[in-house]
Amino acid sequence: MRTSRYIPETELEMQRRIAGELNREIEPRGLRFYIETFGCQMNVRDSETLKGWMYEMGYSEATDKENADLILFNTCCVRDHAEKRLMGNIGALKELKDEKPGLIIGICGCMMQQEGMAKKLLKRFPHVSLIFGTNVLYRFPEMIRTVMNGERIAVTDRAEDAIAEDLPKMRDNPRSAFVNIMYGCDNFCSYCIVPYVRGRERSRRPEDVRKEIVSLAESGITEITLLGQNVNSYGNDGTTGMTFAELLRYVSDVSGLKRIRFMSSHPKDLTEEVMQAIASLPNVCHHVHLPLQSGNTDILKRMNRKYTREQYLSIVNRLRELVPDIEFTTDIIVGFPGESEEAFMDTMSFVEEVGFAAAFTFAYSPRQGTVAAKMEDQIPESVKKRRLQELNELQARKTVENNEKYIGHCGEVLVEGCDFRGTETMLYGKYQNFKMVYFPGSPDLLNRYVCVRVTKTNKNSLLGEMIHA
Ligand code: SF4
Numbered sequence: 398m399r400t401s402r403y404i405p406e407t408e409l410e411m412q413r414r415i416a417g418e419l420n421r422e423i424e425p426r427g428l429r430f431y432i433e434t435f436g437c438q439m440n441v442r443d444s445e446t447l448k449g450w451m452y453e454m455g456y457s458e459a460t461d462k463e464n465a466d467l468i469l470f471n472t473c474c475v476r477d478h479a480e481k482r483l484m485g486n487i488g489a490l491k492e493l494k495d496e497k498p499g500l501i502i503g504i505c506g507c508m509m510q511q512e513g514m515a516k517k518l519l520k521r522f523p524h525v526s527l528i529f530g531t532n533v534l535y536r537f538p539e540m541i542r543t544v545m546n547g548e549r550i551a552v553t554d555r556a557e558d559a560i561a562e563d564l565p566k567m568r569d570n571p572r573s574a575f576v577n578i579m580y581g582c583d584n585f586c587s588y589c590i591v592p593y594v595r596g597r598e599r600s601r602r603p604e605d606v607r608k609e610i611v612s613l614a615e616s617g618i619t620e621i622t623l624l625g626q627n628v629n630s631y632g633n634d635g636t637t638g639m640t641f642a643e644l645l646r647y648v649s650d651v652s653g654l655k656r657i658r659f660m661s662s663h664p665k666d667l668t669e670e671v672m673q674a675i676a677s678l679p680n681v682c683h684h685v686h687l688p689l690q691s692g693n694t695d696i697l698k699r700m701n702r703k704y705t706r707e708q709y710l711s712i713v714n715r716l717r718e719l720v721p722d723i724e725f726t727t728d729i730i731v732g733f734p735g736e737s738e739e740a741f742m743d744t745m746s747f748v749e750e751v752g753f754a755a756a757f758t759f760a761y762s763p764r765q766g767t768v769a770a771k772m773e774d775q776i777p778e779s780v781k782k783r784r785l786q787e788l789n790e791l792q793a794r795k796t797v798e799n800n801e802k803y804i805g806h807c808g809e810v811l812v813e814g815c816d817f818r819g820t821e822t823m824l825y826g827k828y829q830n831f832k833m834v835y836f837p838g839s840p841d842l843l844n845r846y847v848c849v850r851v852t853k854t855n856k857n858s859l860l861g862e863m864i865h866a
Contacts, residue, residue, distance in 0.1 A: 409564075415542055420453065422545075432447060433486070436507070442575045443471060450534075462490070467501045471506040501544050507530070507595055509553050511594055527549070527551075528551040535564055558580075562605050575621075576621050576622070578644065579598060584703075588733065588767055588768075597634075598633065603639045617653075626661065655846070683722050683724065684829075687713075690730050696735065699733065699772070713725060713751055727756045730761050733769065745791055749791065760781035761776065810848070812846075814826075824839075
């Protein structure tokens, strides 16, 4: 059994004091920040904390980099070419720094925890003065103070894999919020760098998760997404006394909470207990993002995914039996080392059989330091490209098929945004099972729940009409 280590309150108090001191200096000078976030919801959530700190330190938000006094890049190392893109972004700021010597340029996020990365960036970009990893967000005020005093620093200490509660947050979205329930990952899928950069699994205390959700609901948030690399293994570190299904039950009665989403789920840990919770709790949404990665059991084994094609299928079938309107979305990698044409066709037949509502598809690309990057039987780029195209064409057809079954469907939609198309205003939002629908309506309905009937579909989405607000 491991114990999640928490950052002591005295340390957090010290950081808040530093933020207060900086505020007296920064606010009167009207300094502004600009933050650019790459990658997954974890990074989006981390950026909300950084924004919270920056407001607490007296910064306001700039609309563009040119008008900022502090520019932060919150990076991701999971996606392809991320490093190259970052280098381009940072290099382009050299001139701005020459014009504004007081400008602070910082880089954070999981890419900074890749071995040797921080050192490499500090050496290559003398105009960058601050680098830090995902585990030290709580020390942000102290880091800013050091940099304002003229030092250049890199703080990527992996020994600090601990949980910091009650950090400030600035959430832009008035209707939905991400809530971390755990950090890190223990799974070591052979292609994935996350466990190396975000550390081992640590689950938050259930009472802290609930406290955050209660306060979000009190502020008017009605939809939350519980976040973790693998939410189904919540509590597996033995520190919470609660499983993920129990956590769902524990937070589902928070007053005012209409929708509970969660991501991501790992098929190997999606238990009958979780399925029963989805089926029985009225505000748990009927959507599971369940990364498949491959439809071939041998490839799944090489990926170290710890489930078979049949086991994945039995989860889909069981959930469909319990929750008939459930929708599945997924992630799939093609061209994983050793993937034969037959193995690829297994993925194709699986996608045909399951009928995912949507799939995020990728051609495998090696991540330095992972087991798969060292595998010998890498697949030629041209083959990967062709397989990706075939898979995308198949999924496009399956998405159309999936959409067609919604003609005539009527249900509650949370309005997320609007598009102005000529003289018409089209609103869009999701049904509780994650299907997106567009319909004409007034922007006043933004962030509200309305009832929408689907009248037709196009390639990617549903089109409908509002029945009532
Ligand atoms: S479950 Fe696998 S793919 Fe997901 S973050 Fe963990 S190691 Fe990476």
